Amino acid sequence: MYQTFLSFRYLRARPISWIGVAGIFVAVAALILILSIMSGFLAETRSHLRGSLSDLLIQPHLDRNLMHEGRSILPKRDVPGILEVILADPLVEGASAHYTWYGMLAAAGRERMQSDVTFGDLALVKLVGIDPTEEGTVSSLREDLVRDSLISDEQVADPDDPFGPIPGYEPDGRPLDKVLIGEQLARFWGLRRGRTLELVTAVLDPETGSPREAVSRSFVVAGTFRSKNNEFDLSTLYLPRSVMADWFGSGRGFTDVAVRLKDYEGTKTEAQKSLANKLHEAGYLHDPEITGGSEIRTWEDFQRSMLAAIENEKGLLGIMLSLVLLVAAFSVFAILSMLVQEKRRDIGVLCALGATQWGVMGTFLMIGLWEALLGTLLGLAAGIWSSLNINAIEQALSNTFGFQIFNREAYAFDHIPTVIEGSGVAAIVIGAFAASLIAAALPAWRAARLNPVEGLRHE
Amino acid sequence: MSETNSPILSVRNVRRAFKAGERNLEVLHGVNLDVAPRERLCLMGSSGAGKTTLLNIIGLLDRPDEGQVILKGQDAWALPNSGRAGLRNHTLGFVFQFYHLLPELNALENTTLPARLAGARGARLREFREKAEKSLIAFGLGERLTHRPGKLSGGEQQRVAIARALLMDPPLLIADEPTGNLDRTTGDRVLNLLFEEQQKRDFALLLVTHDQRLAQRCERVVHMEDGLIQADSVTPIPH
Numbered sequence: 082m083y084q085t086f087l088s089f090r091y092l093r094a095r096p097i098s099w100i101g102v103a104g105i106f107v108a109v110a111a112l113i114l115i116l117s118i119m120s121g122f123l124a125e126t127r128s129h130l131r132g133s134l135s136d137l138l139i140q141p142h143l144d145r146n147l148m149h150e151g152r153s154i155l156p157k158r159d160v161p162g163i164l165e166v167i168l169a170d171p172l173v174e175g176a177s178a179h180y181t182w183y184g185m186l187a188a189a190g191r192e193r194m195q196s197d198v199t200f201g202d203l204a205l206v207k208l209v210g211i212d213p214t215e216e217g218t219v220s221s222l223r224e225d226l227v228r229d230s231l232i233s234d235e236q237v238a239d240p241d242d243p244f245g246p247i248p249g250y251e252p253d254g255r256p257l258d259k260v261l262i263g264e265q266l267a268r269f270w271g272l273r274r275g276r277t278l279e280l281v282t283a284v285l286d287p288e289t290g291s292p293r294e295a296v297s298r299s300f301v302v303a304g305t306f307r308s309k310n311n312e313f314d315l316s317t318l319y320l321p322r323s324v325m326a327d328w329f330g331s332g333r334g335f336t337d338v339a340v341r342l343k344d345y346e347g348t349k350t351e352a353q354k355s356l357a358n359k360l361h362e363a364g365y366l367h368d369p370e371i372t373g374g375s376e377i378r379t380w381e382d383f384q385r386s387m388l389a390a391i392e393n394e395k396g397l398l399g400i401m402l403s404l405v406l407l408v409a410a411f412s413v414f415a416i417l418s419m420l421v422q423e424k425r426r427d428i429g430v431l432c433a434l435g436a437t438q439w440g441v442m443g444t445f446l447m448i449g450l451w452e453a454l455l456g457t458l459l460g461l462a463a464g465i466w467s468s469l470n471i472n473a474i475e476q477a478l479s480n481t482f483g484f485q486i487f488n489r490e491a492y493a494f495d496h497i498p499t500v501i502e503g504s505g506v507a508a509i510v511i512g513a514f515a516a517s518l519i520a521a522a523l524p525a526w527r528a529a530r531l532n533p534v535e536g537l538r539h540e
Numbered sequence: 541m542s543e544t545n546s547p548i549l550s551v552r553n554v555r556r557a558f559k560a561g562e563r564n565l566e567v568l569h570g571v572n573l574d575v576a577p578r579e580r581l582c583l584m585g586s587s588g589a590g591k592t593t594l595l596n597i598i599g600l601l602d603r604p605d606e607g608q609v610i611l612k613g614q615d616a617w618a619l620p621n622s623g624r625a626g627l628r629n630h631t632l633g634f635v636f637q638f639y640h641l642l643p644e645l646n647a648l649e650n651t652t653l654p655a656r657l658a659g660a661r662g663a664r665l666r667e668f669r670e671k672a673e674k675s676l677i678a679f680g681l682g683e684r685l686t687h688r689p690g691k692l693s694g695g696e697q698q699r700v701a702i703a704r705a706l707l708m709d710p711p712l713l714i715a716d717e718p719t720g721n722l723d724r725t726t727g728d729r730v731l732n733l734l735f736e737e738q739q740k741r742d743f744a745l746l747l748v749t750h751d752q753r754l755a756q757r758c759e760r761v762v763h764m765e766d767g768l769i770q771a772d773s774v775t776p777i778p779h
């Protein structure tokens with residue numbers, strides 16, 4: 082095709098055409114790199130948000146109003162029974178019953194509690210009663226206990242038995258019950274392994290639901306854990322579930338059950354429904370028709386607003402970045418318009434020698450096509466390569482310029498995370514290609530509409 | 541002339557006006573002209589008479605406001621765009637005063653361009669390339685095949701342009717002051733070449749000029765004044 086032949090000749094003879102290629106190249110490469118880094122940050126943030134949350138959380142309502150028309154009963158509260166029902170579901174990987182409550186931490190211990198309370202030197206904490214073995218099947222607690230910590234050196238003696246004996250702890254009298262505390266909490270309050278702390282809480286009357294009494298109790302720190310979620314590490318204490326049940330009594334073995342699914346993304350809705358029905362039949366949950374399934378929630382339900390914000394941010398970023406594409410497309414448009422203007426005589430000659438308007442248009446469109454093709458392919462390669470090697474690139478740049486470009490202190494991670502998102506990359510490539518072609522089509526169309534006589538009139 | 545078949549070109553009552561500010565300036569006031577096959581016709585006239593305008597209409601580059609251009613029996617301006625493009629490609633050869641070669645292509649590529657525009661590829665294109673090469677060599681450009689127009693003199697460029705115009709063996713060649721931009725000796729060489737080719741290939745030649753000497757070498761001279769054909773003098777020249 083003469084269009085191909087001529088477009089190659091024009092590209093070869095006009096180095097300025099390469100500016101169009103360079104524009105698309107830079108835009109595509111930058112977009113892919115930025116999208117990959119952004120996706121990496123978002124994925125990392127998402128996993129931080131998730132922290133040690135399990136897939137599903139089952140929380141029976143203890144609301145008597147739900148028990149009407151004989152359709153619902155006061156839920157049963159024994160741990161082995163509910164675990165048996167849950168684990169029988171083929172979608173379930175593991176389950177762990179929690180006894181969750183809230184309290185205040187007086188870190189200085191019983192002696193100084195008076196002044197701590199007076200000066201507000203207290204932390205509101207979540208008390209999670211667990212069985213470490215059960216918990217291991219649903220959360221990353223075991224890894225959290227041994228994960229390298231930047232700030233705490235107070236890990237448990239035996240991660241497989243975190244509530245086991247504490248080396249160097251010699252109780253005078255009856256040994257205290259043990260707690261595991263988040264490393265941020267430990268740092269903030271200067272708590273070390275073997276130190277005692279005081280927990281203050283209110284116990285509710287199981288019949289009326291009103292606070293029965295304020296109680297306080299001493300515990301000893303068995304070690305620290307480090308989930309990926311700082312917020313969590315600043316506000317959570319793990320205790321043996323039996324201690325919690327014993328402390329709060331009232332015949333209740335658990336308050337909620339964490340469940341891990343075999344395939345969370347694929348079966349979350351299905352699993353929610355089937356568990357709600359089965360647990361209702363077994364007498365552990367209310368009728369899902371009445372509660373609307375609100376007794377079983379996913380981890381995302383707890384972080385909904387943060388996750389929505391992340392998604393939204395990604396969308397906004399996409400819109401802003403498509404402006405870069407617009408600039409690249411504009412450079413193709415501008416350069417091709419110049420070429421058409423400059424080639425008015427050639428266009429006249431082509432007409433005189435027998436080219437149709439479509440042929441003339443095709444010639445210039447083809448120039449845009451090569452620019453788009455070359456620019457997007459090179460940009461795709463460079464974008465993916467730099468996404469894969471961003472940390473090495475950053476290192477090299479940092480060494481060259483003598484300062485740290487990626488400030489590790491400012492983030493919770495020590496490398497630049499990247500995730501190459503196939504659909505996003507495809508959208509960028511297709512978008513860049515289409516935008517460049519459309520940008521080329523306008524001047525090509527103008528070339529086809531030129532009056533050949535005008536182009537031929539002068540030397 | 542009696543046995544000569546119907547004209548290769550008939551211009552019928554062609555009118556063309558241009559907008560000059562408010563006024564409509566009519567340049568061609570109903571031109572009639574016939575060109576017979578193998579004829580050598582010289583169109584003369586002072587500058588601004590409308591010769592180029594007429595040639596552009598005959599060359600199917602500029603649409604007349606009125607009238608017909610009949611090429612090989614077809615009313616060319618009544619054809620669809622693609623039909624006219626085909627006529628420009630096969631039936632007409634165009635030689636311009638300013639050569640109008642494509643600067644990005646070398647002499648050989650410029651010469652083969654009409655074949656490419658006709659869609660020739662592969663073996664057919666190679667045939668045309670050989671043909672182009674032969675005529676360029678015959679035109680004394682054997683050493684210049686791969687030179688770009690920028691490296692060629694005016695006379696050489698015009699010879700390439702003639703080879704290009706003749707590549708598809710059109711039955712009609714139109715040339716608008718082909719020597720107007722050349723010095724006398726060079727112009728004469730180019731004209732000799734053009735006339736030799738005409739004798740070899742038997743195409744009709746419509747030549748626009750205001751060079752009296754040139755007119756003497758044409759068998760028929762037509763004068764154009766103020767947008768009308770004034771006089772037609774036939775001087776048979778033995779081929």
Ligand SMILES: Nc1ncnc2c1ncn2[C@@H]1O[C@H](COP(=O)(O)OP(=O)(O)O)[C@@H](O)[C@H]1O
Pocket residue numbers: 558559560567585586587588589590591592593594
């Ligand atoms: N596109 C145009 N717009 C306005 N006037 C034109 C145009 N083309 C030609 N003319 C006018 O038409 C007249 C004839 O021009 P042209 O055909 O080039 O004459 P010639 O070739 O005989 O010297 C001139 O007066 C010229 O100014």
Ligand SMILES: [Mg+2]
Pocket residue numbers: 591592593716
């Ligand atoms: Mg003229």
